[in-house]
Amino acid sequence: MRRIHRMPFGAEITEDGVRFSLWAPTARDVSLVLEGSDLPMQASGDGWRRLTVPEARAGSRYAYRIDGNLTVPDPASRFQPYDVHGESLVVDPSAFEWSDGAWKGRPWEEAVLYELHVGTATPEGTYAALIPKLEDLRDLGITAIELLPLAEFPGRRNWGYDGVLLYAPDSAYGTPDDLKRLIDHAHSLGLMIFIDVVYNHFGPSGNYLHAYAETFFTQRHQTPWGAGINFDDAQSQTVRDFFVHNALYWLEEYHVDGLRFDAVHAILDDSEKHILAEIAGRIRASLRDREVHLVLENDANEARWLTRDGINPRLHTAQWNDDLHHCWHTLLTGEADGYYIDYADRPVERLGRCLSEGFAYQGEASAHRNGECRGERSDHLPPTAFVAFLQNHDQIGNRAFGERIGSLASPEQLALARAALLLAPQIPMLYMGEEWNASTPFLYFVDFADDEGLSNAVREGRQREFANFESFATNGTREIPDPTHNDTFLRSKLAWDERTQRPYADTLAETQGLLHLRRAEVLPLIRTSFLGARSSQPQAGFLHVLWRFEGGTLVFLANLGDAQAEMQFRPESHPIWKSPGVMLDGNRLRLPSWTGLFLKDHGR
Template sequence: MPASHSMPFGAQPRPGGGVDFRLWAPAARSVALALGAQAPLRTLLATPQPEGWWHCSVDDAGPGTAYRWRIDEGPAVADPASRSNPDGVHGASRVVDARRFAWDDDGWQGRPWNEVVLYELHVGCFTPEGSFAAAAARLPELAALGITAVELMPVAAFGGRFGWGYDGVLPFAPHAAYGSPDALRAFVQQAHRLGLMVFLDVVYNHFGPDGNHLARYAPDFFSRTHHSPWGAAINFDGPASHWVRQFFVHNALYWVQEFRIDGLRLDAVHAIVDTGPRHIVQEIATAVRSATAGRHVHLTLENEHNGHSWLAPMPVPGRHDAQWNDDFHHVLHVALTGEHRGYYGDYTAEPLDLLARACTHGMVFEGAQREDGRRQACVPVPAQPLGTLVNFAQNHDQVGNRAFGERLAQLVAPEAALLATLLALLTPATPLLFFGEEFGAQTPFLYFADWHGELREAVRAGRRREFGHAVDTQGGRPLPDACSEETFAASRLDWTQADSPAGRAHRAVVQRALAARWQWIRPRQQMLLTGRHTARRVGATGLAVQWRYDDGQVLAMDLNLGAAPLAVDGPGPGPVEASPVFAHRWPADTPPGTWPAWAARWQIGPEITL
């Protein structure tokens, strides 16, 4: 079954042959279409149209045709809506006819939100080959583990050979180093054959600096009044913002329709400024919901401000299914490591109490914004439906934004790191694993970007300023060069670790935990009683949490985040006649009144009423 998305931007093959090329360039005086990958190029003048549009129809063009735009007789540049740029962002764009790909997943409608178990990966680092095809070959292992949704870090084309992907400049073109658009389609199709959804991280808060020529001919893409951490903000609410908004709305629709992507994660929406009557984040959600009716297509956010008004436990227009819960990660990280620099400083006062709140209420600092890295006064809001929060012990930001890219297993005892993973997997919140976490990977995940010239020097200087303290505490250990290919290579997973006895044992525990989640937690998600969950401290390192359901059942977790056994007085409130859900380092013959070190157990049953 063909899958394509029609949009006003870019190159659109006509059903009867030929291609229509359209460019929004309101500041251009003249526009020409340059056909061919290298000189001599065939140049055709484009026809101006209302509202800043330029059009060129070419009867003998078709799939694979190479082209660029030449504005005001300047250098030829890639189409900002290019579907393919196989020679990089400075090379020629290629015409793509998505209808030529033979999908065989007609019966695939995705999976409901309560079944979501996310696995975040970087395509370039997931396998030695760093390609869509190589990643697709490892998908059966993830399906067998209990993963239900693979989340790709951004794949939109960016400058250079390697990078995290958050500096994309051609939002519709998959990064050429990972493979062709059809290779990405084949990845998605293979995932669907295995019952896996595919989520994609998309960046709508800025463009990258390398290969971005929009300011030359479409300066209205950028706000005249708002700013972002990366410079001028995207213009979502100023004059001439209509087509800017449409560019990003169509980008979201393009991924979910033309590539049959099952979910989008919108990066850093707190950095998107839109004071208009309908925020662009809501407009995108409404458009996606309308265009994918009948499919399970999910929308998640990263929102440092912890705004909850964009979330809803059921799919509704304008709302998103969930938000990454940084609070859960940060307080868990502080409880395990004692770190207090930067945003971790917000969580150093009684971190176990804050972890209890994250487990029962979702967010810890609801509605709070950051200034100079620290939270400001909070605006109290009710507890959130826990399914609308994505909990994790690790992710690309929290590992990669460290000076040396250490995973949690490199910072704390292996028993502590595994327990943190299990805690993220076995709460009623939506869980996420960071690639390699399932087998206790020891490889770092560093920040890397293939910048050159002034950009490279600016990145190097910025990291020296940000992480000079880390170099000092590491005995003068040199800071990895973010722009070095060696740094990128060091971040690739070492799959021999997965096959080691320790790796297999670690993976087996994670697999058992996900099986327990599927059996006990997944079916009861819609029965959770928001605002009725409770937790209490137990000694210096213990936590007892009760999650309540509308049928009188309670899921109870007893957790000891300490390296020594914990003496406990009395059973406390919890389930009676409980069914065991999962236990880790908690033998059946553990004496009453003792919680073992680095241990947790989950039980479900009717609640004791005192």
């Protein structure tokens, strides 16, 4: 089985040689620089420059010379071994022999996501080094690996959100074939692979599009990164095609099972058909014979993107539910800095709303946003329209010292939150190492070694970012790790050996047990039609959430207050999980502080 995504961009091997295509509407003159020789490229209309070279082949090094002086890589480079400023390499995608021809993916309700950063997930920080870890993750109960962005970024270390060459998997992690081997092996184990894509901006170093395609951007929209990407102004169709093809490229040429779209609230588009709708529509139309899952990160809580056509998503499959994380974080830590202020007033009530309805904010005013209303109604959506998590790369790494939730909450509190995450009907996501409560931080790191001015700006910006956070002020004697230092990156690497030692091994066993329980007890329910949910607070600090499905009912009871709580439950319900210390007497319950249980019955 061989795979290739055909597209109008980049270098493509044909029967006549290699066809090079560059969209350069604002360049006066363009030459192909092939193995050191300049070959003029003639304009072919609508801003395109194309040239087919018979002697070019896979492995040929090439670049483009703009207006006689600036040499730039291919914006659609398939491989960039010399970093973002260097030459591109011709790749023959059809040279890789896949063994997963029968793989069609897995249904979304089976997803248990595991978010990881390739560079810090193993000591080697490579695609190849991840392969031996996959079987352990499969045995843990993980069904989907979500990789932080892979697009070529500056230097050798980065979270991935500074990518500038969106078709080139970063060379710091290995070759394109290394990535394909990782995906192929994952599929052999029944694991899905997701890739995080960034379509709201390009990184600050290595983006040369302004030099020859000014209309790739528009002053019509301003973003935190400058002029917006041109999705709705003059000459926007080629720009839109660039991103549509990029999404299809990862799904077809790399056979990944899903994409996570970063910060789509920052994708500004006033077109009649938003670029998010166009991308999703093209994917749904092109890949009808596969299970493909499209996940959003959207601070605006726009439920419209998650609309169902019967039981199937019309466009996007699910959204990361930041509201749910923020409720749990506030309850577990007591922090009320920044956006946590929106959850600190009624955290138990808001948690219940997230668990039963999706978003905590469905049009209500946000104090953090100076009274601006945020969100849309989401109570009509099934729980599987939301990805739940207690931590992710942002929520750890955007702290000054990269602390994981395990260092901020008590083990008893975290055990309850972990069970709620893994047994509730939302789609759960773990961040790498969370399964054993890893001791290592995940810090913010970059590598702008070729640009000291940019490195200084990053350091200073990091200091300013935390100046007004009370939680940082209490640690003011500690120096924020320098994001440009290699040591900051190395400190973020997982220590896999600790997972065999106590107490980490105990947490790992607990996580595995919960995930196996999810598969046995919760998955059969969420495979059936969702009929509705509700939440209530029978007592102060006590949460009662009930989800109804065609196949039965699931109930979560939790005492998040300081005093012991008592209540009754339906005699036809049976506990599938309970915290240590919960007392059952017939159909009566006694729950000490920070304990809970899940109940299930076959009635509706």
